[in-house]
Amino acid sequence: MEPRSDNTRMIVNMGPSHPVTHGTLHIVLELEGEIIVKATPNIGYLHRGVEKLGEHLTYQQFIPLTDRLNYCSSLMNNVGYTLAVEKLLDIQDPPRSQVLRVLCSELARIGDHLVCIGINAVDIGAFTAFLYLFRERETIYDLFEMMAGQRLHSSFTRIGGLFRDIPPEFEPLCEQFLDSCPRTVDEMESLLTHNPIWADRTKGVGAITAENAVSWGYTGPCLRAAGVPQDLRKGQPYLGYDSYEFDIPVGTSGDIYDRYLVRTEEIRQSLRIVRQCLDRLRQIGPGPVIIEDYKIALPPKEKVYTRMESLIHHFKLIMHGIDMPVGEVYGATEAANGELGFYIVSHGGKSPYRIHVRPPCYPIFNSFDEQVRGRIIADAVAVLGGMNIIAGELDR
């Protein structure tokens, strides 16, 4: 669109603190009438210097920082980071821990998608779906609390396994959740999928071709909605994802409506995986959830109090950290928003020489200008919700 020559553009600031920005980000919109001529995202308001901090923390101490990347699905960040460090160490966690990691990742994915769809609908004006969805998210957070002792900032994983096993009350509540969540998703679909207002506001908005999405570096539901069946759980399976039965939903036009449909179907597929995880946990039975290599994972407290070697291991791990090999790895997992990557350069020693986080929504938000140019302000709100921008992982 050609700018008008009489200089009548209006500048509208969206954010840094605006209800639809969900976190602190700033978008400068240049308008002609109600049409957006240019959108300039201005990020960095939540920049905490995670990568710089990581260079001064031990590998174990970095886990709480990963909680604060995508705070809607912190368990997945924990899992992604520990898998990257375990790749560097070339170790594998025990089978029970692997199943539990898949279980908590999929619960986190459901939670993230529920929030994303709910908030997207609220921003556009459909308040009801949000209330139904948040009831389920509440149960997910109850489950997280049982697992990790915390609802939001879980820090559940440890290098080589998990912080602890799930308590006996977990399974009945999870069964209950598996029962009620599909009903809630049905209710949500009956409120949104065939709702003409929702369709008007989302169909064609933010449409993107597959080539363009790849060029922008899209991953996750936004890329799949554009018709590219890319999912690391299928393409480069980790944690034994290749042994679970699930399907990858793919959209056609890449618009907000397709992203919504892809996320909805992913919730159902994740529920399938959670069901399989519970069956597997019963099959495997009780067992260790962390490796018994005390040069990597802390020995159990009873041993520390009663055995000299364990006390030494405990002391060495706390004071000097893990003895890391020299090398560099890039560990990628399929997080709720797309590919979450951790690039770790180790020069040996207790802290990484360089740690870089590749957040999934960063390249996606990069395309915001192209997505909203020539559309109205209300579409910018819909696009922002459909991208699922989480400022914590955007700014790191």
Add this chain to the structure above:
Amino acid sequence: MVIERIEAQLPGAILDRHAFRGDQTIVVEQARFLQVVDCIFAEGFQLLLDVTAVDLEIPEFRFEVVYHWLNLVSQERLRIKVPVADGASQPSLAGRFKSADWAEREVYDLFGIPFEGHPSLTRLLMWEDFPGHPLRKDFPLDGGDPFCSQDIGASFAPEARSLNA
């Protein structure tokens, strides 16, 4: 293997290679970098996942700009590293890969490596008049005094540089 094909098409472009823990990595001379990118793009590495850098603190080539590519068809990954001297610039990929836009701006912001040919190379995460580049190894952990544009590295106690000293 894609690396052998690059080697065949552009002999001498690959300075070094390794596959630590299965991550295919090549080190490419800066002058041949764009040729290598053309070559791997034709090979199907079309998703530029990430651009970042490492401050190696060695005098000759202080920085290493690190690119991660993904081939969506074969699900192969490729890491390309380009050594860059302090003060030297690196050719931009923003014209070819849209995802390079912010990724390169971030590297410029946090490391101070300029990207030649980038359409709008400005700071992204830090504010415009922020002194210094935070991810350089000589930048202090506590950030120094953000309001003092000089004396970065002199105005704070050395013990503040490490959390685990």
